[in-house]
Amino acid sequence: MGHKGPDAGRRRGCLCLLAGVALAAGLGPLLRAGDLPGDAVAELPRVRVRIGGQRLTLEMAVDAASRRRGLMFREQLPQGQGMLFVWPRAGRYGMWMKNTLIPLDVAFITGDWRILHIATMTPRSTQLHRAPGPVRYALEVNAGWFARHGIRVGDRIPGLETALPGSCRVR
Secondary structure (H helix, E strand, O other), X not given: OOOOOOOHXXXXXXXXXXXXXXXXXXXXXXXXXXXXXXXXXXXXXXXXXXXXXXXXXXXXXXXHHHHHHOOOOOOOOOOOEEEEEEEEEEEOOEEOOOOOXXXXXXXXXXXXXXXXXXXXXXXXXXXXXXXXXXXXXXXXXXXOHHHHOOOOOOOEOOHHHHHOOHHHOOO
16 A cells, blocks of 8 residues: 555655665665565465464465565554564564554464464564564564453464465474
């Protein structure tokens, strides 16, 4: 969803100018496809899962570009949807909300499908929300979703394992 109205062209022009200045200043490696509002982003694979008795349709962020982009620039996340971030190996990963316009909850999930940490994240914040230990997955949903459905730290989410393609599973 892009910005519409009489100022849309001016905003896009400003973004292009900023990108040009960044490139001229040698900051090009910091700008990547999908980092600006109008950048084309490929449709992500989706899976349907049941978590805590609730159905969710999840977009799968399994590569570096899709994990980096996440839910940035979206004006809404429909109820019953979310994004599952999958890393190639367990680590202490973090999430922030720069350029993310909607409040989200994130659950950091270990390789054995246990929720290690849940955080509520504020739109447009650069505060880093970090897993307190090694995780393999992070699940982002609308803020308050986990609490509304009684899902807590320590809960296991075995429904995710059956939904993941074989290459995304812990071996």
